[in-house]
Amino acid sequence: MTSPAATVRFTTPRGRAHVRFTTRADGDLNADVVPAPTLAARWHAVARRPVVWLAEEHGTNVVVVDGERPDPAPRGDALVTTEVDRALGIWVGDCAPVALVADEGVVAAAHAGWRGLAAGVLTETTATMRSLGATRIDAVVGPCIHAECYEFGADDLFTMASRFGPSVSAATAWGTPALDLPAAVRAALAVEDVTVIDAGTACTGCDDRYWSHRRRGDRERHGMAVWLEAA
Numbered sequence: 001m002t003s004p005a006a007t008v009r010f011t012t013p014r015g016r017a018h019v020r021f022t023t024r025a026d027g028d029l030n031a032d033v034v035p036a037p038t039l040a041a042r043w044h045a046v047a048r049r050p051v052v053w054l055a056e057e058h059g060t061n062v063v064v065v066d067g068e069r070p071d072p073a074p075r076g077d078a079l080v081t082t083e084v085d086r087a088l089g090i091w092v093g094d095c096a097p098v099a100l101v102a103d104e105g106v107v108a109a110a111h112a113g114w115r116g117l118a119a120g121v122l123t124e125t126t127a128t129m130r131s132l133g134a135t136r137i138d139a140v141v142g143p144c145i146h147a148e149c150y151e152f153g154a155d156d157l158f159t160m161a162s163r164f165g166p167s168v169s170a171a172t173a174w175g176t177p178a179l180d181l182p183a184a185v186r187a188a189l190a191v192e193d194v195t196v197i198d199a200g201t202a203c204t205g206c207d208d209r210y211w212s213h214r215r216r217g218d219r220e221r222h223g224m225a226v227w228l229e230a231a
Helices: 036-047 114-119 121-131 154-164 181-191
Strands: 006-012 015-021 062-065 078-081 087-092 096-102 107-112 137-141 169-171 177-179 194-197 222-230
Touching (some): 015 036, 015 096, 036 087, 036 222, 062 121, 078 121, 087 096, 087 107, 096 121, 096 181, 096 222, 107 121, 107 222, 114 121, 114 154, 114 181, 121 181, 137 181, 154 169, 154 177, 154 181
Parallel strands (some): 137 194
Antiparallel strands (some): 006 015, 015 222, 078 107, 087 222, 096 107
16 A cells, blocks of 8 residues: 655654654544554554554643553553654544654654643653653644634633633634634744744645544544654
């Protein structure tokens, strides 16, 4: 199978980082419903190597991957590794998949929905990376729902704006209050002194190459894999 997943690559002192974003054509990656052997095969087709994924829960738990692949998938919302050629996978519907790579060879993948952002998932992820030796960190944000499709309750929007600033408050295409999720992710990363590489993040609500729970009620999930290849 030749995966149509889009790829972002950039170079670090320890090697080349690869970030791949899947589409519907790569198959459903919802770990809550898809059997593990099927998931493993689909992830392998995307990354051309075994991929570690999580039982995600919209929280802040960060799992450090070191040694054998965890089985079954651990519960959490971020993965961090220092191992070259160790691929990390995040599966999402409308939440933002975030890949983080440090010059020192520390790699991470985070599942950043609004609840995880508010709770501090990216703070915990970058703190774990730095505890493993990371200093300068770059990030790539994958396809997620954008403000034009993301109607949001006033109380929760106030909470997010209080945490991340007024730039996260927006309006839907039909004029109701909305959360700008990419802006919230960028704001959370800016606080952690992380540089965001512009990868032209698509809106999952508008772009039917991706699944969207909010706009279309989809149960399926697309994903992101990140790994560092030795120089």
